[in-house]
Every structure is written in C-alpha cells, then in structure tokens.
Amino acid sequence: MIQDLGELTGPVLIFGGPYSNAEATLAIQEEARRLSIPSDRVICTGDVVAYCANPEETTTIIREWGIPVVMGNCEESIAQQAPDCGCGFTEGSSCSLLSISWYAFANQHISNTNRRWMQTLPSAIDFSMNGLSFRTVHGSTTQINEFVFKSTASHIKEEQLTATGKDVVIGGHCGLPFGDSLAHGYWLNAGVIGMPANDGTTQCWYLVLTPDHTGVHAQWHRLAYPYRKTQTAMRDCLLTEGYCDALSSGLWPSMDVLPDYEKSQQGTPLQIEPLFIERH
Ligand SMILES: [Fe+2]
Numbered sequence: 001m002i003q004d005l006g007e008l009t010g011p012v013l014i015f016g017g018p019y020s021n022a023e024a025t026l027a028i029q030e031e032a033r034r035l036s037i038p039s040d041r042v043i044c045t046g047d048v049v050a051y052c053a054n055p056e057e058t059t060t061i062i063r064e065w066g067i068p069v070v071m072g073n074c075e076e077s078i079a080q081q082a083p084d085c086g087c088g089f090t091e092g093s094s095c096s097l098l099s100i101s102w103y104a105f106a107n108q109h110i111s112n113t114n115r116r117w118m119q120t121l122p123s124a125i126d127f128s129m130n131g132l133s134f135r136t137v138h139g140s141t142t143q144i145n146e147f148v149f150k151s152t153a154s155h156i157k158e159e160q161l162t163a164t165g166k167d168v169v170i171g172g173h174c175g176l177p178f179g180d181s182l183a184h185g186y187w188l189n190a191g192v193i194g195m196p197a198n199d200g201t202t203q204c205w206y207l208v209l210t211p212d213h214t215g216v217h218a219q220w221h222r223l224a225y226p227y228r229k230t231q232t233a234m235r236d237c238l239l240t241e242g243y244c245d246a247l248s249s250g251l252w253p254s255m256d257v258l259p260d261y262e263k264s265q266q267g268t269p270l271q272i273e274p275l276f277i278e279r280h
Pocket of ligand 1: 047072
C-alpha cells in the first residue's frame with residue numbers, strides 16, 4: 001500500500017530508525033516543535049523498533065504523534081510475529097547474531113495495540129513539493145530490506161527511480177544518511193535517529209526539505225540527545241551487546257552489511273553537503 005500525502009507546502013522533516021531509542025525519539029519530536037513543523041509534515045522511514053531498550057514506549061510516542069510512517073522490515077517482522085528481524089543479514093554473521101537478542105526483546109515487549117498499528121503501515125509514502133515528486137521507502141523501491149548506500153552504483157538507483165516515475169527517492173534502512181544527484185533525479189537517505197552513523201560521534205541524523213523558488217533545498221542535520229540515559233536503560237534490560245557501546249563510541253559493532261567505501265569511512269565524522277533539488 002502506498003500512502004499519498006499530496007502537495008506539501010512547507011518544510012518537511014524526515015528521519016529513519018528510531019530503533020527503540022525513546023530518548024532520541026523525544027529529541028526529534030522536540031526538534032520538530034522547535035522548527036514549527038506539524039505532524040503531517042514529519043515522515044519516518046521505518047524501523048521504529050530495533051536495538052535499544054524501549055520498543056513499546058518508542059512505538060507509542062511515534063503512533064500518538066500521528067506522523068506518516070513507512071513500514072520497516074522490523075515492523076513487518078513484529079507485525080507478523082516472525083522469528084527474526086528480516087534485515088536480510090547472512091545467517092551466522094555478526095549482524096545476525098547481534099540481532100537475535102534485541103529482536104526477541106522487542107517482540108516480547110510490544111503491546112497488541114502497537115503490533116496492530118504496525119500492520120497498517122504503508123510500504124511507501126508519496127508527496128509532491130514545489131513541482132517535484134517524491135517517493136519515500138524503507139529499503140529500496142522494490143524490496144523492504146535492500147541496502148542502498150551512497151556507494152551503491154548509480155545505475156541501480158537510476159533504474160529504480162525511473163520505474164517509480166518520481167523525481168526523488170528517499171530511503172532508510174541502511175542507517176547512513178546521504179544525498180546522491182543522479183543523471184535524471186535524486187536518491188536521498190535521511191539517516192537514522194536511534195544509532196550514530198558509524199562516524200565516531202554520538203549524534204544521529206535527520207533531513208529537512210524546504211521548498212524554494214525553483215526547487216527544494218535538502219539539508220541534513222545532526223541530532224544530539226541524552227544517549228547515556230539510553231545506555232542505562234539498555235544495561236538494565238541486559239541489552240549490553242555491541243549496540244549499547246555504539247551509542248557512546250559512535251562506532252557500529254558490526255560492518256557486515258557495509259560496502260568497502262562505507263567501511264573505510266568508519267570513525268570519520270560525517271559531513272553532508274546540502275543539496276538543491278532543481279525542478280526540470
Ligand atoms: Fe531496516
């Protein structure tokens with residue numbers, strides 16, 4: 001199911017991956033308030049639940065906020081009570097082993113109300129802004145758990161973008177924010193708020209799109225939040241494996257899913273240049 005928000009006339013705030021991190025979720029909600037962006041112009045690219053200690057509280061904050069949310073593979077799995085998170089990790093890989101404990105924890109701590117809400121989430125969210133058309137997805141336009149990175153070949157992004165008939169695709173899932181200007185459009189990733197971007201800092205990322213005369217400005221921002229509180233909550237729930245340390249080190253415990261370029265960037269503070277999306 002694709003949800004169509006129609007024409008959005010003011011700035012839009014987009015973020016991914018709350019990952020059961022209630023403190024980061026409250027921080028992004030406060031950021032939207034500070035920027036005076038109402039809930040119908042805030043979009044989440046999915047994976048509301050994952051690594052951290054508050055799957056139920058985080059889902060309730062997002063659901064009661066009333067923002068449009070794309071279904072992530074974590075929501076798809078929890079909604080179906082599936083045996084694993086559906087991330088597409090290779091069996092026996094460190095990502096796969098790390099996911100076993102947080103997935104079981106999240107699956108046990110989600111209420112029926114929130115599980116039912118997850119079942120209702122769309123696979124994509126469309127909107128238009130200033131004469132440009134956007135499709136927001138979780139992984140790729142064809143697969144909920146496909147990883148699309150900055151270094152993913154342009155022709156793969158081009159083919160998927162062309163098939164949608166849109167000007168811009170906005171993805172999530174891979175955990176790393178980026179903006180890629182293609183020959184016939186753009187592929188953006190808003191980044192995630194629940195885990196740092198493997199860049200050696202504790203801050204997470206979100207994206208703001210702002211309409212301007214001839215197009216749309218895309219600007220990525222860092223999000224700071226009280227990560228030590230999140231770590232305490234994780235230790236209290238015995239979720240002490242790699243992701244707990246990653247909140248303070250800014251370094252992912254496993255890079256199994258990363259292409260060589262993204263692996264080489266571990267520990268280098270991210271800088272993302274703003275992008276101007278031109279109307280054609
Ligand atoms: Fe995902």
